[in-house]
Every structure is written in structure tokens, then in C-alpha cells.
Amino acid sequence: MNGVHFACLTEAPPAREVARQTVCAIIPAFAEERFIGDVVRGVLAHLDRVIVVDDGSGDGTAALAEAAGAEVIRHRSNQGKGAAMKTVLKRGLSDYSRFLLLYSDGQHDPAEIPVFLNAARDTGAKLIIGNRMGNIESMPAARRWTNQFMSWQVGRLCGRSLPDSQCGFRLAHRDIVPLLLTSNNGFAFETESLLLASQHGFRIEFVTVRAIYHHKQSKIRPIRDAIQYLKLLRKYRSPRCSGRKGVESRKWEVDSGLLESE
Numbered sequence: 001m002n003g004v005h006f007a008c009l010t011e012a013p014p015a016r017e018v019a020r021q022t023v024c025a026i027i028p029a030f031a032e033e034r035f036i037g038d039v040v041r042g043v044l045a046h047l048d049r050v051i052v053v054d055d056g057s058g059d060g061t062a063a064l065a066e067a068a069g070a071e072v073i074r075h076r077s078n079q080g081k082g083a084a085m086k087t088v089l090k091r092g093l094s095d096y097s098r099f100l101l102l103y104s105d106g107q108h109d110p111a112e113i114p115v116f117l118n119a120a121r122d123t124g125a126k127l128i129i130g131n132r133m134g135n136i137e138s139m140p141a142a143r144r145w146t147n148q149f150m151s152w153q154v155g156r157l158c159g160r161s162l163p164d165s166q167c168g169f170r171l172a173h174r175d176i177v178p179l180l181l182t183s184n185n186g187f188a189f190e191t192e193s194l195l196l197a198s199q200h201g202f203r204i205e206f207v208t209v210r211a212i213y214h215h216k217q218s219k220i221r222p223i224r225d226a227i228q229y230l231k232l233l234r235k236y237r238s239p240r241c242s243g244r245k246g247v248e249s250r251k252w253e254v255d256s257g258l259l260e261s262e
Contacts, residue, residue: 017097018120023171024096025050027070028084029104033060039102040068042110046117047100053084061104081168082189089177099177101170107212108169115207116171126176126202129194130169130209139211150229154191157236158198163206165194176202188232195236 025043029036029052036052043050050070054062056078066072073087085101093099098120102108108130116128133151136144147166155162168190172180176197183192197204 018117020047022095022097023047023100023117024088024093024098025100025102026085026088027052027065027102027104028055028081029053029057029061029065030055030078031057031059031061032104033057033064035106036061036104037064037068039104039106039108039110040065040070043100043102043113044069046110046113049096051088052104053087055079055081055084080186080189082183082187082192083185085189086181086185089180097174099172099174101168101172103168109210109212112169112207112209115209116169119205119207120171120173123203123205125205126173127194127197127204128171129164129204129206130167131164131206132167132209132211133164134208135211137211138213140213143213150191153233154194157195157233160198162194165191167209169209173202176200184228184232186228188228191229192232192236195232199236 025047027036027039027043027050032039040050040052052062052065052070052072054065054072054074056075062072062074075084075087089099100113100116102110112130116130119125119128132139133147139147147164151162151165154165170190172193176193179196179200179202180189180193183189183196194204
């Protein structure tokens, strides 16, 4: 990537690096006044700082996020999910070892945050991604098929089987922030950041999370977003992404505050 080398650090960090004081939550939000308050309050039960990026909403999203206890950054116009994430990540935030990324629409359950934190302590993985595919009963069929197809495509590029490449519920170590800042500004942010993390040899883990849908209209724009995805996949169809090590998958469950791998 333009001659920049990203160091691959595989050793597990000290446990103190993974704590409510050292993990900052980043929530992009666009017209989500229905859910944002509950999401922020849920995250604050586990982490000390939540930053919501109001991505050009025309409703009460920003005010409700602030009332719930979040720090709010406002975009004057809608710039995209990835751009909203980058607005926060560009600030450096050197006090934090990791960043929790999740959506504002209620499809990610904040009660599952300890699963990510404990997996980070146990594995030292630089990117931990939620895996919803063990709980697909509530997932609309079209989304399930799309996710399975995209995970297959992205997995081929990474040389690994990926259970859920599209889940936006993630915990990212600060070492991969430079990669996140080069990722797509739109909804393909998750896909490109996963491809980049794998390409540069960072360890990736998956943790089991719920699939939650509220039967609301999807914000995905099928034609435009499909074209964006095809361009992204073509960009990464390169031997550089094939056969790289560092992607591992486990199933994790919460048991009395501890995590056990199966």
C-alpha cells in the first residue's frame, strides 16, 4: 500500500489493555432516532466512552445519542458508514488500545461486548468479528444468501473459510487503524478492512453473536452497492491475498463472565 509496511504483531497484549477504560466504541448513525439511545446506554454498561458520528441525519439522532451519554460528532451531509468511522479514527485517540465498531440500528446487542473483550484477552487477535451465521433463523433469506455468497467470495481472496465477512460488529486493535483508514468510505468498509487485515498477516478471530433484525427497510442500495462490491473484489483479486496465514475461527460462549473455546 504505497510503500507503507504495517507491522504484524501477534503476541497477546497484557490483560489490562482490554478493559472498559481502554476500549472506545465508535457508532456511525444515520437517521436512527428509534434505536440510538438504547444502543448507547447498552454500550456504556460495558465501556466508558462511546462516540457517535451523526452522518447527516435529519432527525433527532444526535440529540438522543447525547442524552444517552455519548460524545457526538456531526457530519453536515451523509458521507457513508466507513467515512463516519474514519472521522473518529483519524483523531488518534492514543489512550485506547482497541476500538469497538457497531451499528446504531439495534442489530448488534451491546450485551455481547464481553464476548469480544474476553476473546481479545485470550487470543491477542488484532481484528475480532461477530459471526451471526450460527443463528440464521431470524435473518431474512435474501440477507443470508448474500452474506454466504460474499463470505465465500472474500474467503477465496483471503485463502481462508470465513463464516461471516459482512458483520459490522467488530473489535479492532489500534495496530490496524492505518488499514481501516484506507478502507472503503461506504458500506463495503467491513469487507475491505477484512481483506487488508488478512493481506497484511494480522490475526483475525470470529466470535458467535446473535442475528437481530427489526424488519425495517434496509439502507443498502442494491444496484449501486453491488457495483461497488464488484469493483472492490476485482481490486483484490491478486495472489498477494491468497494463502496468507492469520485467519482463525472459533466459537465462543459466555459462561459466568468467562469465555471457553470449543
